[in-house]
Amino acid sequence: MSADTERAVPDRDPGRFGRLSGTLGRRAVTALIGATIVFLITPVALTLAASLAGDWTGVLPQGFVTLDNWLHILGLQESVGAQRALGSATIQLPGGYSVTILGASLVFSLGVALCGVLINLVVGVPIAYAVTRYDFYGVGWLNTAAVLPLVPGVILGIAFLRTYPGLPSAAALVIGYSLLKIPYMILAVQSSFESMDLRQLEESARSLGASWPRTFLTVIVPNAKRGILSGAIVCWTLAAAEFNFSYMVYSRGPRPFSIFLYNNITNSSILQTAAAVSLYFLIVAGVTVALQATGQRGFSIGGVR
Amino acid sequence: MSTLDDRELVDQVRAGGERLLVPETERGRERRRIVALVTPFLLLAVVGAFVPLVYLVRMSLSESAAAIQGLQFESYRTLALSVVAYLPVLGSGLSADPVYGEVIWNSLWFGAATTVVSVAVGVAIAHGLENYDLPYEGLLVTLISFPISLPGIVVAFMIMVWFARTGVLTNLFATVAGVDPVALALTGQPPGTALAVAGLFLGYCYSMIPRATFLLRGSYAQVNTDAEEAARALGATPWQTFRYVTLPQIRPGVVGALILSFRTALAIFGTVLVLKALSVVTFRFDQELATGFNLPIASALAVVFFAFTVLFTFAGLRYTSAEVAG
Numbered sequence: 139m140s141a142d143t144e145r146a147v148p149d150r151d152p153g154r155f156g157r158l159s160g161t162l163g164r165r166a167v168t169a170l171i172g173a174t175i176v177f178l179i180t181p182v183a184l185t186l187a188a189s190l191a192g193d194w195t196g197v198l199p200q201g202f203v204t205l206d207n208w209l210h211i212l213g214l215q216e217s218v219g220a221q222r223a224l225g226s227a228t229i230q231l232p233g234g235y236s237v238t239i240l241g242a243s244l245v246f247s248l249g250v251a252l253c254g255v256l257i258n259l260v261v262g263v264p265i266a267y268a269v270t271r272y273d274f275y276g277v278g279w280l281n282t283a284a285v286l287p288l289v290p291g292v293i294l295g296i297a298f299l300r301t302y303p304g305l306p307s308a309a310a311l312v313i314g315y316s317l318l319k320i321p322y323m324i325l326a327v328q329s330s331f332e333s334m335d336l337r338q339l340e341e342s343a344r345s346l347g348a349s350w351p352r353t354f355l356t357v358i359v360p361n362a363k364r365g366i367l368s369g370a371i372v373c374w375t376l377a378a379a380e381f382n383f384s385y386m387v388y389s390r391g392p393r394p395f396s397i398f399l400y401n402n403i404t405n406s407s408i409l410q411t412a413a414a415v416s417l418y419f420l421i422v423a424g425v426t427v428a429l430q431a432t433g434q435r436g437f438s439i440g441g442v443r
Numbered sequence: 444m445s446t447l448d449d450r451e452l453v454d455q456v457r458a459g460g461e462r463l464l465v466p467e468t469e470r471g472r473e474r475r476r477i478v479a480l481v482t483p484f485l486l487l488a489v490v491g492a493f494v495p496l497v498y499l500v501r502m503s504l505s506e507s508a509a510a511i512q513g514l515q516f517e518s519y520r521t522l523a524l525s526v527v528a529y530l531p532v533l534g535s536g537l538s539a540d541p542v543y544g545e546v547i548w549n550s551l552w553f554g555a556a557t558t559v560v561s562v563a564v565g566v567a568i569a570h571g572l573e574n575y576d577l578p579y580e581g582l583l584v585t586l587i588s589f590p591i592s593l594p595g596i597v598v599a600f601m602i603m604v605w606f607a608r609t610g611v612l613t614n615l616f617a618t619v620a621g622v623d624p625v626a627l628a629l630t631g632q633p634p635g636t637a638l639a640v641a642g643l644f645l646g647y648c649y650s651m652i653p654r655a656t657f658l659l660r661g662s663y664a665q666v667n668t669d670a671e672e673a674a675r676a677l678g679a680t681p682w683q684t685f686r687y688v689t690l691p692q693i694r695p696g697v698v699g700a701l702i703l704s705f706r707t708a709l710a711i712f713g714t715v716l717v718l719k720a721l722s723v724v725t726f727r728f729d730q731e732l733a734t735g736f737n738l739p740i741a742s743a744l745a746v747v748f749f750a751f752t753v754l755f756t757f758a759g760l761r762y763t764s765a766e767v768a769g
Contacts, residue, residue, distance in 0.1 A: 155682065156680035156682060156683060157680070159680050159681050159682030159683075160680045160681055160682075163681045163682060164575065164681070167567050167570060167571045167575070168571060168575065168577070170564065170567050170568070170571075171567070171568050171571045171572070171577070171583070174564060174568060174587070174652060175583065175586050175587060177605075177645075177649070178586065178587065178589065178590050178649065178652070178653070179586050179589065180605075180611075181600075181601040181602075181604035181605055181611075182589070182601065184604050184611060185600070185601075185604055188604075194609060195609065196614060197611055197614045197615050197618065198611070257487065260483055261483040261484050261486075261487050262484075264479070264480035264481070264483055264484070265480060265481055265483070265484040267480055268477055268480035268481050272473065272476075272477050272480075274474075274477050280481070282757065282760060283488075284484060286703075286706075286756060287710075288492075288749075288752060288753055288756065289492055289496065289749060290709075290710035290712065290725060290748075290752075291710075291712070292712045292725050292728060292729060293499070293725075293728065293745040293748065293749060294491075294492065294495065296499075296728075296732065296741070296742075296745070297495035297496055297498060297499040297502075297745070298491075298495045300495075300498060300499075300502060300738075301494055301495040301498040302495075313487075313490065313491050314491065316487065316491070317487060317488070317491035317492055320484075320487070350472075350476060372592075375592060376592065379592075379593075379594045379597075380594065381594040381595060381596050381712075381713045382594075382595070382712045382713055382725075385713075385716075396594055396596070399594070399596055399597060400596050400713075400717075403596050403597075403599065403600050403717055404717060408603075408607075408609055411600060415597055415600055418593075418597065422589070422592045422593075425592075426585060426589075430585075435581060435584045435585050435588065436584065436585040436586075436587075436588035436589060436591075436592075437588045437589065437591040437592045438584060438585075438587075438588040438591070438657045438660075
């Protein structure tokens with residue numbers, strides 16, 4: 139603070155608390171931010187380190203560097219608890235051929251989540267446009283209902299299972315994932331739409347002779363591609379690791395990735411669990427880099443619910 | 444109702460349908476567009492959520508756990524009696540099992556406590572990120588948002604890395620103080636003990652602080668910084684500026700963050716399933732199904748939970764000053 143502003147300050151005692159907040163407030167808030175980041179990120183770093191360690195009985199993991207935990211988790215090494223590894227699946231193709239997929243749980247979950255994302259694109263982009271562009275009866279309620287995940291995954295899971303008992307696990311997971319993750323898609327696309335002058339864009343295109351469907355598909359949607367892309371990436375990652383719904387719905391067939399994580403967290407040794415969880419961290423790290431390219435900082439979509 | 448009325452009604456519906464599908468005015472065409480844009484979402488919501496939830500209500504009234512059969516209100520009666528039995532004075536004379544009352548109370552107080560702490564920390568972080576020139580701000584934002592991507596079970600593992608028997612802090616304190624790490628661990632303790640609940644508390648905060656922070660950053664972006672600077676220039680201390688200038692501006696955002704964080708806290712399941720520290724509603728729901736497959740009671744619990752969440756969220760967002768940025 140310069141001498142000028144110092145003189146402008148009225149001669150009044152702000153009290154002990156006021157003086158304290160003046161001197162310590164900023165430091166306290168900065169320290170809190172630092173402490174929070176340490177609290178959030180240290181276990182992530184330790185987990186990544188431990189996945190390469192041979193032993194973790196003391197304070198810090200030791201015995202670097204070994205790939206045993208990773209080989210075990212990826213199912214490339216025969217050892218105790220191999221049923222909790224990612225596993226491989228052999229698919230019989232017509233004509234006597236067969237294909238073996240390594241990391242079956244991960245591939246399965248990524249595939250199912252991708253289907254969920256496709257549904258989210260078809261469902262999320264139009265409704266995001268409707269609530270941003272048009273004013274109609276009940277738009278506020280619809281908006282609230284669309285961006286709030288009102289049903290927790292556990293409850294939705296059991297309700298789903300009993301309502302559609304004949305449905306294969308994979309199909310149930312696709313619908314469940316798309317429903318549970320759609321708020322992220324809508325919020326991401328909405329924030330893109332909000333930064334555009336939709337009315338002007340639409341009217342220009344219409345006045346140049348484009349029909350409304352053509353305007354929507356070839357003018358509006360391409361303009362929002364950043365939001366659509368970041369929404370799709372976030373939805374895909376979150377759906378691939380969705381646990382609560384998967385835990386209730388999964389019965390047989392290929393095991394979802396989150397169930398693989400759960401089996402390891404509850405049963406495996408800490409080092410093997412560290413490798414399993416690290417596998418997910420690496421995916422998230424890759425996704426974060428991809429998100430950066432779309433102009434999105436991490437998973438911070440408009441205050442994620 | 445006479446057949447004449449019937450025919451009129453059918454005609455009206457048909458005319459309305461025709462107006463919607465083959466509109467003649469611009470307003471009609473706009474209405475058709477809105478319907479076309481909203482229909483996919485409504486379809487997903489009806490198939491994915493509405494029908495299963497109606498079925499859930501029906502299951503809670505079924506006499507059999509295996510199939511939809513008959514009609515009974517026994518499960519709701521059990522829940523209601525249990526809640527009353529759990530009440531301190533009123534329930535003392537009742538012989539009903541207070542377990543569900545306890546579970547609901549656990550969900551409420553634990554959710555409220557973690558919400559208040561998470562939102563308070565979130566306000567401070569959002570304040571710092573917005574007002575201070577912190578180095579590597581982009582990196583900080585990315586790091587704080589990282590836990591949003593983690594499912595509850597992984598959050599539980601993060602807490603175990605810190606505080607389990609083999610955890611870093613547990614071992615650090617045990618070495619420094621020379622005590623057995625088992626006495627210090629926050630996870631793996633018997634459910635309901637202070638240590639176990641403290642561990643779960645930190646787990647909830649781990650998932651909720653990042654979410655609260657990003658809800659609040661939306662409100663902070665809209666704060667009028669001119670007013671803050673004026674207050675500072677007129678001699679207000681930083682605390683006074685925050686209390687009388689900033690806080691009134693972000694209050695709707697804070698209320699919104701409280702409501703949504705509380706909703707998040709109530710719905711947390713994976714973290715509790717792994718840490719098994721406190722019996723909350725979602726956990727009990729799973730236990731009812733895992734041991735004895737008590738579907739009517741589990742469904743009734745879920746229906747009560749869902750009804751409460753919806754009423755609380757919508758009422759909160761509509762009838763308070765709450766504002767949901769984003």
